[in-house]
Amino acid sequence: MVMTKKSIWVSGMAMPLVMGIMLLAVSSRVTANAQPDAAGASVKIDNFVFGPQTLTVPAGTTVTWTNSDDIPHTSVSTEGVFKSKVLDTDEKFSYTFTKAGTYPYYCTIHPKMTGKIVVQ
Numbered sequence: 159m160v161m162t163k164k165s166i167w168v169s170g171m172a173m174p175l176v177m178g179i180m181l182l183a184v185s186s187r188v189t190a191n192a193q194p195d196a197a198g199a200s201v202k203i204d205n206f207v208f209g210p211q212t213l214t215v216p217a218g219t220t221v222t223w224t225n226s227d228d229i230p231h232t233s234v235s236t237e238g239v240f241k242s243k244v245l246d247t248d249e250k251f252s253y254t255f256t257k258a259g260t261y262p263y264y265c266t267i268h269p270k271m272t273g274k275i276v277v278q
Contacts, residue, residue, distance in 0.1 A: 198222060198252075201273060203231050203245070208263075208273035215255060217277050222252040232266045233273075 199219055202209045204226040215221065223233045225245040233242040233251055239261055242251035255261065255277040265271035 200224060201233070202226050203233075203265075203271075206268060206271055208233070208265075208271060211272070212274045212276060214276040214278060217256060217258055218254070219277070220252050220254040221275055222250050224248070224250045230267060231271065233263055234266050236262045236264060 199213055199215050199221050201213060201221060201223045203223060206227065206229070208223070213221065223242065223245070225231050225247060228247055230244045230246050232244055233240070235241065240253040240263070244267070245251055255275060258277050261275040261277065263273050263275070
């Protein structure tokens with residue numbers, strides 16, 4: 159096969175175009191998956207922090223807290239709406255939010271650990 163200037167230019171332009179399309183497809187898929195849906199959302203407890211600290215979800219969403227820390231923690235609503243047991247490493251607690259509102263919570267063992275669920 160004989161390579162001409164024109165075929166080199168075309169092949170040189172095709173690769174960046176293909177890479178751009180692939181990156182666009184991957185980034186849009188990541189963005190779509192980053193939004194919690196009505197099926198469920200999660201909060202990770204790690205290094206004495208609830209992450210994300212504020213989570214916004216639609217009504218009907220089940221939120222699951224997972225303790226990824228080496229220290230026990232709890233997740234307790236400041237208004238008595240929900241209360242987990244003491245969660246050891248890798249233990250989970252779930253609660254389904256059925257009504258719109260803002261639900262602040264904290265760890266009863268470490269009261270400076272706080273978070274908030276916003277239900278729309």
